[in-house]
Amino acid sequence: MRQAFERIAVPALALLASALLFALLLAAYAQVDPFEAFELMYEGAFGSWFSWQNTLTRAAPLILASLCTALPARLGLVIIGNEGALVLGGLAAAAAGVAMGRAPPLLVQVAMCLSGMLLGGLWIALAGALRQWRGVNETISSLLLTYIAIALMNHFVEGPLRDPESLNKPSTAAIGDANTIGTIPGMDVHWGLAFGVVACLLVYLLQRFTTWGFAMQVIGGNPKTARMMGLDVGRYVILACAAGGAAAGLAGTVEVAAVLGRANASLAVGYGYAGILVAFLARHHPLAIVPVAILLGGISASGGLLQRRLDLPDAAVVVLQGIIFVAILASETLYGRLLPRKQES
Amino acid sequence: MSDNLRIGRRGLLGAAAGTAAFGLSGLALAQKPLVVGFIYVGPRDDYGYNQAHAEAAAVLKKMAGLKVVEEEKVPETVAVEKSMESMINLDGATLLFPTSFGYFDPHMLKEAAKNSKIQFRHCGGLWQEGKHPKNTGSYFGYIDECQYLNGMAAGSVSKSGKLGFVAAKPIPQVLRNINAFTMGAHSVNPKISTQVIFTGDWSMPVKEAEATNSMIAQGVDVVTCHVDSPKVVIETAERAGIFTCGYHCNQAKLAPKGYLTGAEWNWEKVYTSFVDSMKKGEAPGNFVRGGLKEGFVKTSAYGPAVPAEARAKAEAVKQQMLGGSYVIFKGPLKDNKGNSVIAAGTSHAQTDPVLESMNYLVEGVVGSTS
Numbered sequence: 001m002r003q004a005f006e007r008i009a010v011p012a013l014a015l016l017a018s019a020l021l022f023a024l025l026l027a028a029y030a031q032v033d034p035f036e037a038f039e040l041m042y043e044g045a046f047g048s049w050f051s052w053q054n055t056l057t058r059a060a061p062l063i064l065a066s067l068c069t070a071l072p073a074r075l076g077l078v079i080i081g082n083e084g085a086l087v088l089g090g091l092a093a094a095a096a097g098v099a100m101g102r103a104p105p106l107l108v109q110v111a112m113c114l115s116g117m118l119l120g121g122l123w124i125a126l127a128g129a130l131r132q133w134r135g136v137n138e139t140i141s142s143l144l145l146t147y148i149a150i151a152l153m154n155h156f157v158e159g160p161l162r163d164p165e166s167l168n169k170p171s172t173a174a175i176g177d178a179n180t181i182g183t184i185p186g187m188d189v190h191w192g193l194a195f196g197v198v199a200c201l202l203v204y205l206l207q208r209f210t211t212w213g214f215a216m217q218v219i220g221g222n223p224k225t226a227r228m229m230g231l232d233v234g235r236y237v238i239l240a241c242a243a244g245g246a247a248a249g250l251a252g253t254v255e256v257a258a259v260l261g262r263a264n265a266s267l268a269v270g271y272g273y274a275g276i277l278v279a280f281l282a283r284h285h286p287l288a289i290v291p292v293a294i295l296l297g298g299i300s301a302s303g304g305l306l307q308r309r310l311d312l313p314d315a316a317v318v319v320l321q322g323i324i325f326v327a328i329l330a331s332e333t334l335y336g337r338l339l340p341r342k343q344e345s
Numbered sequence: 346m347s348d349n350l351r352i353g354r355r356g357l358l359g360a361a362a363g364t365a366a367f368g369l370s371g372l373a374l375a376q377k378p379l380v381v382g383f384i385y386v387g388p389r390d391d392y393g394y395n396q397a398h399a400e401a402a403a404v405l406k407k408m409a410g411l412k413v414v415e416e417e418k419v420p421e422t423v424a425v426e427k428s429m430e431s432m433i434n435l436d437g438a439t440l441l442f443p444t445s446f447g448y449f450d451p452h453m454l455k456e457a458a459k460n461s462k463i464q465f466r467h468c469g470g471l472w473q474e475g476k477h478p479k480n481t482g483s484y485f486g487y488i489d490e491c492q493y494l495n496g497m498a499a500g501s502v503s504k505s506g507k508l509g510f511v512a513a514k515p516i517p518q519v520l521r522n523i524n525a526f527t528m529g530a531h532s533v534n535p536k537i538s539t540q541v542i543f544t545g546d547w548s549m550p551v552k553e554a555e556a557t558n559s560m561i562a563q564g565v566d567v568v569t570c571h572v573d574s575p576k577v578v579i580e581t582a583e584r585a586g587i588f589t590c591g592y593h594c595n596q597a598k599l600a601p602k603g604y605l606t607g608a609e610w611n612w613e614k615v616y617t618s619f620v621d622s623m624k625k626g627e628a629p630g631n632f633v634r635g636g637l638k639e640g641f642v643k644t645s646a647y648g649p650a651v652p653a654e655a656r657a658k659a660e661a662v663k664q665q666m667l668g669g670s671y672v673i674f675k676g677p678l679k680d681n682k683g684n685s686v687i688a689a690g691t692s693h694a695q696t697d698p699v700l701e702s703m704n705y706l707v708e709g710v711v712g713s714t715s
Contacts, residue, residue: 043435050434054427154545158514159715167702168469168516169447190423259423261451265546269420304416304428308436314388314418 006338011281014331018323025319032310040309044302051301056189059290059297061086063196064251065275066282066289068124071203071244072138073284074213075237076220077131081124081142082248083272084149089120089249090256091153094263095161097175097256108179113253120249121242123149128241132234138241150268157264171264181257192254196290199247203286216240248272277321281328296321379439379623381405381616382432383415384425386445386573387548393574393593394547398444398468400594401612405620414438421447429456433463440623442616444468449483457481464628466619468612469518471701472632482629484615487636487695489525490666491608491644492569493673494659495590496529498605498647499567500537501655502588503530509560509568510541511553511578515714517703519571522608524707525673526569526590531709533658540565541712547573557581567605579604588650595645606659607645614640636695637666680705681712 023034045055068082093116100108127145130136156162156172163173181191207213216236219226223233251271256263278296282288303317381402389399395417406413414436419425425448432438439462443453446469457465457478465481472483499508508530512519527539540563542556549572557568557578569590570578576599582589583600591597591607619629635641644663647656665671675692679685686705687693693700706712 044431050430054431057423057427167471168518170514170516255422259451264447266421266447269422269424300424301427301431304419304431305435307416308414308432314416 002339006335009338010331010334011328013334014327015324017331018320018327021323021327022320026312026316030310030312030316032312037306037310037312040305041299041302044305045298053188054301055294055298056187056193057297058300059293060190060192060196061251061255061271062274062278062293062296063289064192064199064247064254065271066278066293067199067203067247067275067286068120068244068272069276069279070282070284070286070289071247072124072128072237072240073279074207074216074220075240076223077128077237077241078139079124079127079142079241079244080139080276081127081145081149081245081272082275083268083270084142084146085120085123085245085248086252086255086272086275087146087153087267088123088149088252089116090252090260090267091156091161091172091263092116092119092249093253093256094172094175095156097179098161098173100179101176105178108175109181109257112175112179112257113250116249116253116256117246118249120252121246124245124248125238125242128238132237146272153263153267154265161263163262166262166264169264171262174262175257177261179257180261181254183258190254190258192251192258195250195254196293199250200286200289207286212236248275251275277325281325377437378410378412379620380412380414380432380437381620382429382436382438382441383413384419384428384432384441384443384445384448385415385417386421386447387418389415389417391574392576392579392596392599393572395444395573397594397610398442398612401610401616404613405616408617408620410624411620412436419445421445421452423452426452426456429453429465430459433460438463440464440466440619440629442466442468453481454478464623466629466633474632479631480628482631482633484619484630484633484641486610486615486641487634488608488610488642489521489673490636490671490695491642492522492525492592493529493532494644494663494666495569495592495606495608496526496531497533497659497662498651498655499526499569499588499590500530500533501652501658502605502650503534503537503567505564505566506534506537507560507563507565508537508539509557509565510539510710510712511556511560511568511570511572512541512543513547513549513572514545515543517701520703520706520714521700522571522592523710523712524703524705527707527709528673529662532662533655537709539710539712541706541710543712544572550574550577553577554581558585561585561587591645597645597648600648602648603650604645604648605651606647609643609645611640611643634696637663638669674700679708681708681710683708 026032026034026037065082065086069079072079093112096111096115100111127138127142130141131138158170161172162170183190215231219233219236227233260266278293282292299317306312306316383402385395387395402413416428419428429441449467453465453467457480467483469485510523523541530537540560544552554577567588568582570592575592575596579589579596579599583603588603588605589600590605594609597604622629672692676687677689678687
């Protein structure tokens with residue numbers, strides 16, 4: 001009971017504190033009426049069906065990308081290579097889509113998803129393997145792997161996979177209109193949102209109700225104990241990394257198959273990095289990822305309106321995101337201290 | 346205009362809000378100003394590509410009966426689609442300028458299909474009759490003319506005979522500028538060479554500084570660039586005491602000593618003519634191109650380091666360009682591997698589409714396209 005209360009109250013307090021701090025900054029530094037700003041943010045993010053769709057569209061890639069951090073986090077790993085897995089996932093999907101050409105669209109779509117997930121998964125599994133067998137810090141290696149991934153993507157897009165007709169924006173050939181993954185019926189939001197929500201649910205069920213999930217929790221709690229219990233820690237580490245990478249790879253696949261129609265430098269626009277933020281804000285809980293991603297999606301959706309109506313720079317919403325991130329991390333110290341301790345009976 | 350949106354915001358929710366807002370904006374259109382939306386890929390004050398557009402937008406802001414809305418740092422993803430929709434749905438924009446190259450396909454084309462009554466004009470995109478919708482179009486300027494003049498100024502003041510060019514990617518627009526710059530320099534000093542370094546992307550401040558520094562170490566004494574923001578290159582060069590030629594917009598402030606001249610966009614010209622058409626109830630042109638002659642591009646005032654003789658030479662060529670009689674790309678022309686790229690007797694006027702798929706570096710450029 002007490003834990004459940006804290007799980008809601010602590011982040012709520014942190015958000016409230018960030019809002020206050022942001023309001024102060026707006027009033028003092030930008031000389032903008034904070035109430036008007038918040039009203040506009042509400043309008044831009046959640047004020048109408050159009051704004052909701054805007055928010056959800058921006059949240060979709062963040063949900064999948066954040067799983068790349070959240071899943072291995074269960075084992076105590078800090079993976080931040082989301083962007084790399086996403087970019088390579090997109091590249092693999094585009095390559096598969098182009099190679100399959102005129103095969104039945106459903107087949108092409110499945111192949112794109114599988115190849116995107118496979119390459120994304122392999123990429124992060126590499127960080128897991130380096131950690132397990134060579135003792136390389138997974139945070140650093142996954143971050144550095146991202147730079148390699150982006151360089152690889154650029155190489156393929158500007159070299160072997162380049163569509164000669166993409167003159168001033170080097171890209172792969174188009175996957176073709178027939179093979180694109182459209183929008184969810186009834187709304188102007190692509191299928192990436194549904195994929196993300198389903199993936200979060202699956203991860204939750206896996207973590208909550210299977211022995212696998214329990215084993216992961218044990219490893220996250222104390223890897224030495226887990227080893228003594230006879231758990232194959234290495235296998236879990238690599239599998240969790242691979243699953244996380246596959247989620248980010250799927251995010252990249254959706255970018256190619258639903259948004260861009262081809263792979264190019266627009267894959268590396270920071271969804272992966274924003275995904276890290278989402279995972280930490282959600283404290284790596286798969287069910288919390290969805291609302292957190294929607295919150296951040298909403299903030300970015302409303303950023304345009306703040307720029308247009310109040311003449312604020314784009315940096316305004318980046319500052320707000322930063323404040324929220326710091327406030328949430330700082331609020332970690334509040335757990336267990338919010339309510340006066342009851343006497344244990 | 347924000348008043349009638351306030352009604353929508355307070356009173357209505359859900360799908361009804363969309364329709365109601367549309368109805369309202371439709372009714373109010375008669376008295377309402379024309380709303381024009383600008384979308385930039387980087388910051389508005391980048392001393393470069395985006396600032397060139399934002400400066401023109403600032404001119405539009407002063408015009409009567411016009412409301413300008415702007416968004417900066419919008420990536421070339423679904424985000425730009427949503428920004429366009431948001432400008433249309435929440436601000437009532439009817440003319441949109443998504444200014445970055447990568448906004449065109451698929452993003453702007455998708456939005457144009459969804460909003461057939463809204464006019465979309467894109468900077469640099471290759472709009473084609475019959476292939477792209479009528480409510481879209483593209484505009485661009487032949488800024489290589491100014492780069493040629495940059496090259497003439499650079500060639501005149503260089504003592505080492507080595508010029509430097511910091512470039513983003515080996516794509517046709519960039520190659521055309523590098524080539525024009527080098528050919529301009531050759532016209533005053535045939536022995537000159539241009540060292541080119543590609544940074545790999547449009548905004549890579551650290552690599553741009555490294556590239557500039559490494560060129561300076563190799564003896565380069567004039568640099569110019571084609572990246573989104575020339576700020577880093579120009580400032581780095583000024584600190585090292587070498588000369589610079591500007592790009593995109595005027596960077597003289599950043600380099601009071603070493604700034605020779607610069608190739609600048611003059612988008613104001615294009616935007617005001619588009620707005621005038623809209624006010625007359627006509628659709629703006631679909632395929633709009635122009636160089637110095639049409640006033641789409643301009644050169645920065647010469648800096649103190651350019652001697653009078655060099656100014657006179659460059660001005661003479663500029664006058665021919667203003668008259669429309671000067672041809673930059675004509676044969677015989679060889680690339681830097683010795684192959685002939687334009688045969689003797691052939692000349693390509695600026696409007697020639699062949700130039701828009703340029704894939705070579707001319708003789709005198711040190712560097713490679715791949």
